[in-house]
Amino acid sequence: MKPLTTVHIALNNLKRRPLRSAGLALAVAVFSFTMFGGALLSASVKNGIDSLSRRLGADILVVPRGYDKKLQAALLRGEPSAFYIKGDLADKLRDVPGVEKTAPQLYLATLDAACCTVPIQVIAYDPASDFVIAPWMASAASPTPGDDEVVVGSMIVGEAGGELSLFGRTFRIAARLDRTGMGFDTTVFTTMGNARKLLRTAKNAAIENFQPDSVSAVMVGVQPGRDLKQVANAILREFALEYDLDIVVAKNMISDIAKKLGGLSYLVHILAAAFWAAAAGVLSLFFSLLLHERRREFGLFRILGATRGKLAGIVLCEALAVGAAGGLLGIMAALGLTLPFHRHVAMSLELPYLAVSFPAMAILGAACLAVSLAVGPLASLYSVCKIGLGDAYLTLRSGE
């Protein structure tokens, strides 16, 4: 026989009514599922935004008019895009007061690729002038692709040293990038030289408006201390008409994304609070009913010598057990059922996504479990205060 303790008594009572106990745990599980799943999504999106703002590099992004959203989609979600402006813009922009550096990029959108079941984005860049792609490449074994070589994002299938077929041409995979949380994860990187060779033989590339020296966007780094708005206005004044271009200020783009995250977090918090209140309500009602249903049992315990504290301990143990079971169930369900879809959710909300680390996940899980554990004792507080009041023997004999 297991030693008889308050915990043993509480657990035995929960086991006696498995369906009821499971129902109560489920109420807590719905809350913890929402809270943990939502918190993980929010934290991963925040991680993605932080990563984006830390490593985007460019202060101003110059694109053809009307393609600012396309650029954002390509950067954040790796959504294949192809748009072009004249390639000499990058050099000319260096002469604008306040501009420190420029880096042209060329975007190619595949319609098919041997690597993937969906179209992917190819970004060609100039390693000599680049300051945007390079920081992401730093962790790769071969940070600059050579002739007929590509560097692939973390979600592109293929190992370093393997081959990748693009537009009917075979490339060697020089390296793979770490996770970025941006569209870079589903992007293939190569040099301008490779891209131009590729385009000459391309069968499936979207090459409307393409001229041999075209680029898709120019990333602009502004001199420290210069006002971004003034530099952006200067670029527009000088080149808007001639090149028909649009300007994206990176800071504004990130703050727009952060606002979206704010909306998502708010929704998650509201839902979690609603489910928490619902769980607390259900449990509170349950414990009140339980107190009535078990008044004789508690009366008997009083007669046998249990103090009110001991009786309160039984109810608190049951409440904690329900909270723990529900909390763990919700966390496991959130891990198993929602985690695999978080990236898709974030992408559909046009948000960058970078999964949080395991320790951060564990901390979130522990916090969620703590709140789940608290819901039971809080809900049983009224019952605990009322427990053991009144005449124990009359209670025991009530209804005889």
Place this chain on the structure above:
Amino acid sequence: MNILELKDVSMTYGTVKALQHIDLTVGQGEWLAIMGPSGSGKTTMMNIVGCMDKASDGSVVLDGQELSKLPPRGLTAIRRDKIGLIFQQFHLVPYLTALENVVIAQYYHSMPDEDEALEALRSVGLGERARHLPSQLSGGEQQRVCIARALINCPKLILADEPTGNLDEANEKLVLEILHRLHGSGSTIIVVTHSPDVGSHADRVIVLEHGKIARTTTGALLHKSA
């Protein structure tokens, strides 16, 4: 030597006088039966003697300790340490085995001792049924578990409220045999009962009417008159 002394004890619920000026002593090792019709004050007396309620007036001394001055926590301690209760409805915890139902009395008293609890169950003939839940036991067996639970902490006083009220004749006989055995070994027993048959086993019988002791007799005389 007396284990229980009631002096001028009264109990009033609002305007209802449940007990009026009761004087009673119970000697160590005595078997006392309290009888009377419904509403005569039997349960009220059981509550007061069993430390489950306090008298409105008068003095109650149990094993040398004055109960009327004790706070609720003190009454709980006396009840736990000195009294073994046997109920008509058994009142076993449905989700604990027979053995655990006995051990729980130890748990709230001092230290659980499984061997001792098993021995108590054996003493009422339930050694083989120790691992069964109350729902798997007959009424007589449940009452015997209740008796084992009452005995487990070696109480000074065994207080039984209609202990055979829910039992058939065979089980009634079995329970009375156990009470006789306890009495024979020196236990003090107070039985509250409607049944003259049960009352007739006692050394002494008091009959309550309208909250007062209407008469006192012996079990033997009660048996003859029955």
